[in-house]
Amino acid sequence: MSKSDFTAVGRFLGKKQPLMARAEGIYLYDADGKRYIDGSGGSSSVTSIGHGVVEVPAAMAAQAQAFSYNPTHAFINQPFLDLADLIAGLAPGEMYQNCKVWFAVTGTDAVDDAVCLARQYWVEKGRATKYVIISRWQSYHGMSISSCGFSGLTARRTLFTPMFVNSPHIPPAYCYRCPFEKSLPQCDLLCARTLETTIRQLGPENVSAFIAEPVVGSALGAVPAPEGYFQLIRDICDRHDVLFIADEVMTGWGRTGRTFGIEHWGVTPDIIATAKGVTGGYTPLSAIIARNEVWQPLIDNDSPFRSGHTMNANSVSCAGGIATIQHIVERGLVENARTVGAYLLERLKELLDYSIVGDVRGLGMMVGFELVRDKATREPFPPAMHMSRRVYDAAFERGLVTYPLTGAVDGAAGDMVKLAPPLITTKVQVDEMLTILHQSLESIPVT
Ligand code: PLP
Numbered sequence: 001m002s003k004s005d006f007t008a009v010g011r012f013l014g015k016k017q018p019l020m021a022r023a024e025g026i027y028l029y030d031a032d033g034k035r036y037i038d039g040s041g042g043s044s045s046v047t048s049i050g051h052g053v054v055e056v057p058a059a060m061a062a063q064a065q066a067f068s069y070n071p072t073h074a075f076i077n078q079p080f081l082d083l084a085d086l087i088a089g090l091a092p093g094e095m096y097q098n099c100k101v102w103f104a105v106t107g108t109d110a111v112d113d114a115v116c117l118a119r120q121y122w123v124e125k126g127r128a129t130k131y132v133i134i135s136r137w138q139s140y141h142g143m144s145i146s147s148c149g150f151s152g153l154t155a156r157r158t159l160f161t162p163m164f165v166n167s168p169h170i171p172p173a174y175c176y177r178c179p180f181e182k183s184l185p186q187c188d189l190l191c192a193r194t195l196e197t198t199i200r201q202l203g204p205e206n207v208s209a210f211i212a213e214p215v216v217g218s219a220l221g222a223v224p225a226p227e228g229y230f231q232l233i234r235d236i237c238d239r240h241d242v243l244f245i246a247d248e249v250m251t252g253w254g255r256t257g258r259t260f261g262i263e264h265w266g267v268t269p270d271i272i273a274t275a276k277g278v279t280g281g282y283t284p285l286s287a288i289i290a291r292n293e294v295w296q297p298l299i300d301n302d303s304p305f306r307s308g309h310t311m312n313a314n315s316v317s318c319a320g321g322i323a324t325i326q327h328i329v330e331r332g333l334v335e336n337a338r339t340v341g342a343y344l345l346e347r348l349k350e351l352l353d354y355s356i357v358g359d360v361r362g363l364g365m366m367v368g369f370e371l372v373r374d375k376a377t378r379e380p381f382p383p384a385m386h387m388s389r390r391v392y393d394a395a396f397e398r399g400l401v402t403y404p405l406t407g408a409v410d411g412a413a414g415d416m417v418k419l420a421p422p423l424i425t426t427k428v429q430v431d432e433m434l435t436i437l438h439q440s441l442e443s444i445p446v447t
Helices: 041-045 055-066 078-088 107-124 145-150 154-163 190-202 229-239 261-265 292-300 315-330 333-353 387-397 427-443
Strands: 020-024 027-030 035-037 099-104 132-136 207-212 243-248 271-274 286-291 357-363 366-371 403-406 415-419
Touching: 035 427, 055 315, 078 099, 078 286, 078 315, 099 107, 099 292, 107 145, 107 207, 107 243, 107 271, 107 286, 107 292, 132 190, 145 154, 190 207, 190 229, 207 229, 229 243, 229 261, 243 261, 286 292, 315 333, 333 357, 333 366, 333 427, 366 387, 387 403, 387 415, 387 427
Parallel strands: 132 207, 207 243, 243 271
Antiparallel strands: 020 027, 027 035, 099 286, 271 286, 357 366, 366 415, 403 415
16 A cells, blocks of 8 residues: 555655645745745745746747747757847856857756766867866755766765766865864865865866855755855866866856856856756756857867757747846846845844854855754754754744755754745845744754
């Protein structure tokens, strides 16, 4: 007899979740009419422009009426061309009007395609020994065998470990639990300098790229790298001919208060992988944005990019992407994420008054807090206590959707709660979220 209630396999197999009926602005409504704040911005950091923006489905419907799908080996479509141009005009730093854009479907695709492009770049340049991807522990890059292997989230990796390619991970930039047990500025950013040691040990002639999230999302609950980190990473990559891939699947499209998260460090990656906010959850779409210099060897050798997916550059999704980005730009949502995000982080710091909240962090509209059993020693709760899930349940009951996470300490232990509401969120709505968070933390058992 099956224990599952459904034929459909959901995220928690047969566990019953409320049926979502409709959504408007930052609010979600279940089939019984109960209202929830979309505090996680989807699962997670997806719903950039909020729900119910009629221009997006209208643009998608108009495109779908002309045609939805084109055979990609035979035709291109206009929304695909227009969206790439739009993105090139918003690309950061030296990528501005100096990049080309490739579209796929999920964030995982974008990461896979980014590492494939890095590899092909080196081969086309005649440097075929360069293939190794260096990534970080406590990171998340997706769930394909390739991207899960580059991720540093032990709980998600363990089952698939025998299937991964052998690739090194360096420690994360995570000051609350510094892997080197140092603190800023005396550490002199040892976490970044470790990249150089690792490249030297592997031999730069073998290293293709380094991949990192500007603000670590699912693995660390919104931890931005410290000032100077990515500047040093850029310098190390340049000195050793290693490409720098910024995984902006979560941090792109205004989430952190800049169009791309990496802009906070004032450096330009060679390749950006992005998804989620580009269509705000209205339709699946992801992209890689790479400097013209990265595409040039492929163009010179008349050698097409060797990745490819059936639904690449889907016309309806690209039309949705254009409407979403236009909405972000016209409504000043990047600016709103910056100002209201700063207010959200400030108010979240109130939670440090609770004995179980050890750290509060974030950037723009991507914030989180970490739960600890002992504040002085930063000892985590035992994973079996499911503390982040307890906070999630208490907040959900009160009408706030949060994103519960584990793994801050070692990829398995270490509870966190992440918030990433839509970029349209107002200060009054932040207050509403904080009221629920206070009530939730007061209500949960901590033993
Ligand atoms: N990269 C990062 C930084 C992510 O946060 C995620 C998903 O959360 C992914 C990649 C994978 O994206 P997707 O779940 O769309 O495959």
